[in-house]
Amino acid sequence: MIFTEEIQNYAEQFTSDESDVLRELREHCDAHFEDKAMLSGFVQGRVLSMFSKMVRPKVVLEIGTYLGYSALCFAEGLADGGKVITLDIQEDTNKVARSFVERTEFKDRIDFRLGQATDIIPTLNQTFDLVFIDADKPNYSNYYKLIFDKLRPRGFIIADNVLWSGKVLDTGDDENAAALSEFNKMVLADERVSNVLLPIRDGLMVVCKN
Numbered sequence: 001m002i003f004t005e006e007i008q009n010y011a012e013q014f015t016s017d018e019s020d021v022l023r024e025l026r027e028h029c030d031a032h033f034e035d036k037a038m039l040s041g042f043v044q045g046r047v048l049s050m051f052s053k054m055v056r057p058k059v060v061l062e063i064g065t066y067l068g069y070s071a072l073c074f075a076e077g078l079a080d081g082g083k084v085i086t087l088d089i090q091e092d093t094n095k096v097a098r099s100f101v102e103r104t105e106f107k108d109r110i111d112f113r114l115g116q117a118t119d120i121i122p123t124l125n126q127t128f129d130l131v132f133i134d135a136d137k138p139n140y141s142n143y144y145k146l147i148f149d150k151l152r153p154r155g156f157i158i159a160d161n162v163l164w165s166g167k168v169l170d171t172g173d174d175e176n177a178a179a180l181s182e183f184n185k186m187v188l189a190d191e192r193v194s195n196v197l198l199p200i201r202d203g204l205m206v207v208c209k210n
């Protein structure tokens, strides 16, 4: 953790509450899944929801559904008739995601696709307003390249875990840290965008296409 627990608690205390379904989903993840840290936490979830409310996207592409927590957060800010397309490769976690989404007002606005994201993205003939990259770290740069031409001008990319618990400072032999470090360098050098690395949770890279 990059912030002290006290600061994290304070940030949580002074952040608007999430829906009952989102809270239940986090609790379900804590109780039944070993990979708890994969799910966006409460404050990060509220940040993603807030970005979505600011952008009012018609189409969000999410790469990495897991239990559907962040998809539901993005859905809160969709424009009328908007949708979240969310990609994942794991059937078991996808079932859990679908069962929680089914209980919400967003059940017809979240489009689940199962398979390798690198295979699915080229088949999507859509223009995206916002893309969330949150799947396998060695593919982050590939995902960025694959979605870039499908992102509208002034569209946004948000990439999670770009600090990789601080290991991007000294990647050593950590393959994920090295991939994320390369991703961060690539984004910074890309003259087609402006970007800010927000040190929220494990690091959110926020990118705006010029």
Ligand SMILES: C[S@@+](CC[C@H](N)C(=O)[O-])C[C@H]1O[C@@H](n2cnc3c(N)ncnc32)[C@H](O)[C@@H]1O
Pocket: 038, 039, 040, 063, 064, 065, 066, 067, 068, 069, 070, 071, 087, 088, 089, 090, 093, 115, 116, 117, 118, 134, 135, 136
């Ligand atoms: C960190 S979790 C996503 C968390 C979710 N976005 C959230 O914030 O609640 C990463 C997900 O990416 C999925 N994933 C990993 N490699 C993938 C691939 N090649 N294609 C599609 N999904 C993949 C994993 O199965 C996992 O569910």
